[in-house]
Amino acid sequence: MSSIHDFATWEPLLRLVRDSHAEHLAAPGGYFTGQIGLGGWTLPAPQPRPEPGRALQVADMQDQFTAVERVQAALRADGVNNVSYMVETAPDGKTLLHVVDPGPAVEYGVVSPFVGSLLLVEGAVPEPWRRLPEEVPGAAPAPSADPALLERTLRERLPDAIGATEEEIAEAEARIGVALPDELKALYRVTRAQWQDWSGDYEAQERVSDAVGCELFSLDGLYIADAASRPCPWRFAATDAVVTAPDAAVQGLVGSPGWIVFGDNGGGDRVALDLTPGPGGHTGQVVMIDHERSIGAALRADSLTDMVVNRRKHWRSDSDWDRPPVVAGVNVRSPESAAAAARPEPEVLRIGGREGEPVGLAPVIGLPRLRTLTADPGTLADPLEIAGLTGLEYLSLGPEEWRVLLDAGATPRSLSAAGIEVQGERHPLPILDLANELLALWDRPLISRTVFEARLDTGR
Incomplete structure (x- = not known):
C-alpha cells in the first residue's frame, strides 16, 4: 500500500493539475493548492463539458476520481484524515509538488488550505469550553413533574412495549456516571427502545416516537452532553462567549455534566433532561440542543411529564436582553x-x-x-x-x-x-x-x- 509521501501516490493528480493549467503554472509565481480528505477534496481541474443534450456522467470525471481515490487509499493506509498539497513551477522549469502534513498541532485549515489555528498548548480548549454550570440556589423540579402520571400515560399509549429492568437502568447510570431522574426511569420502565424488541417493525418504532415526542434512544444510547461532546475549532470557539441572563431558564453553556441526552428530533437536534437549570428554570426540564449552534440550549418543556402528556413539540430560546x-x-x-x-x-x-x-x-x-x-x-x-x-x-x-x-x-x-x-x-x-x-x-x-x-x- 502506498503512502502519501510516495510520488506514485500523487502522479495521476499531478498530471491532471499540470495538464489542465499548464499555461498558468508556466507563468512566474504560478501555483495551485488543494486538499484531499476521506470525506471530500478540492482539485484545481476543470469539470468536463458533456456533449449537448447529455448529462454529465461519472465516466466523464473518472480521471479525477481515480487520482483522488489513490490519495485517499494512501490516507487510509497511513491513518490520516486529510492532506494538503501545492503544485508550482520552479525557476528551472521543473514542476514541484509540495505535500504538506500539518501534524497534531494544527487544526484543519478553513481559510488557508494549509494552516488552521495553531494549537500552542496540547489539550487546551477555549474558555467557553471550560465553563461549568453555576449553582442555582433553590432550583427544584417543576410542579408538572409526575413520574407516576408519566408512566401511566405511556403504558396507555404503548401497551405492548417492553420496558427496561432495574438492573439495566442501574447499568446505564453506572456507564454515564449520573443517577437518572425519576421521570426518565419511569419512561424506560415502559419502553427500553431497543430495535430488537420491535422485530424490524418500523411502525412500532414510530409508535414509540409518537408516544414520547422524540426519537427515543435506548439506554445504551444515553450520554452526557458536556462541552467535550460539542467540539468546535479554536478559530470560532475563541470568539464566542458564555452568557446566562438573570432570569434564563437554561444556562448558556457549551455543555453541562447535567445534560442527559435521551433522544433526537429526527433532524439532528438532541433532546435532553437538564439537571443544571438557569435561574428561571426547573431541575429536570427538557431542553433541545441545536446541532447548528455551539453554545446554549432551548427550553422545550418544564418537565418530561409535561412534554409527553401535553405533547410539547416546540421549543424556545431565552429572549434577548440587555446583556x-x-x-x-x-x-x-x-x-x-x-x-x-x-x-x-x-x-x-x-x-x-x-x-x-x-x-x-x-x-x-x-x-x-x-x-x-x-x-x-x-x-x-x-x-x-x-x-x-x-x-x-x-x-x-x-x-x-x-x-x-x-x-x-x-x-x-x-x-x-x-x-x-x-x-x-x-x-x-x-x-x-x-x-x-x-x-x-x-x-x-x-x-x-x-x-x-x-x-x-x-x-x-
Whole structure:
C-alpha cells in the first residue's frame, strides 16, 4: 500500500493539475493548492463539458476520481484524515509538488488550505469550553413533574412495549456516571427502545416516537452532553462567549455534566433532561440542543411529564436582553475606536472590516477579562501594544503583524492557540514558515513538507 509521501501516490493528480493549467503554472509565481480528505477534496481541474443534450456522467470525471481515490487509499493506509498539497513551477522549469502534513498541532485549515489555528498548548480548549454550570440556589423540579402520571400515560399509549429492568437502568447510570431522574426511569420502565424488541417493525418504532415526542434512544444510547461532546475549532470557539441572563431558564453553556441526552428530533437536534437549570428554570426540564449552534440550549418543556402528556413539540430560546458586551467589535458596524470597547465586560475583541485610521489598543490594555483578540491585516496602529494584553489565550493577526511581534520577541506567552489571518492572494510557503516559527516557540510539532520534482515533458 502506498503512502502519501510516495510520488506514485500523487502522479495521476499531478498530471491532471499540470495538464489542465499548464499555461498558468508556466507563468512566474504560478501555483495551485488543494486538499484531499476521506470525506471530500478540492482539485484545481476543470469539470468536463458533456456533449449537448447529455448529462454529465461519472465516466466523464473518472480521471479525477481515480487520482483522488489513490490519495485517499494512501490516507487510509497511513491513518490520516486529510492532506494538503501545492503544485508550482520552479525557476528551472521543473514542476514541484509540495505535500504538506500539518501534524497534531494544527487544526484543519478553513481559510488557508494549509494552516488552521495553531494549537500552542496540547489539550487546551477555549474558555467557553471550560465553563461549568453555576449553582442555582433553590432550583427544584417543576410542579408538572409526575413520574407516576408519566408512566401511566405511556403504558396507555404503548401497551405492548417492553420496558427496561432495574438492573439495566442501574447499568446505564453506572456507564454515564449520573443517577437518572425519576421521570426518565419511569419512561424506560415502559419502553427500553431497543430495535430488537420491535422485530424490524418500523411502525412500532414510530409508535414509540409518537408516544414520547422524540426519537427515543435506548439506554445504551444515553450520554452526557458536556462541552467535550460539542467540539468546535479554536478559530470560532475563541470568539464566542458564555452568557446566562438573570432570569434564563437554561444556562448558556457549551455543555453541562447535567445534560442527559435521551433522544433526537429526527433532524439532528438532541433532546435532553437538564439537571443544571438557569435561574428561571426547573431541575429536570427538557431542553433541545441545536446541532447548528455551539453554545446554549432551548427550553422545550418544564418537565418530561409535561412534554409527553401535553405533547410539547416546540421549543424556545431565552429572549434577548440587555446583556453586557462580552464580545466587542471595532468595524464598520460597531464602535470606530477601541475606546468604545474599554469596559470591564469584554472577553473578545474583534477588529476588522473597517475604513479609516488603524486602531490603537491602549484603551483596552488592562481589561480584566479580555482573552481573545482577532485583528485583520493592517488594522492595528502598533502591533507591539499587544504585549500589554497579558491575559490573551487566543490571538489572530495578519502575517506582517506576527512578524513584528516575532522580531521584537513580544509574542504573548499566555497564548494557548493562535491564528494567522490571510487575506487576498498570498503564497502559502511563507505562511507555513511563519506558522512553524510560532509552533517552535512553544516547542510544538512542526508542519512538515515533502517536495517532489517532475518535469513538464515526462511527468518524472
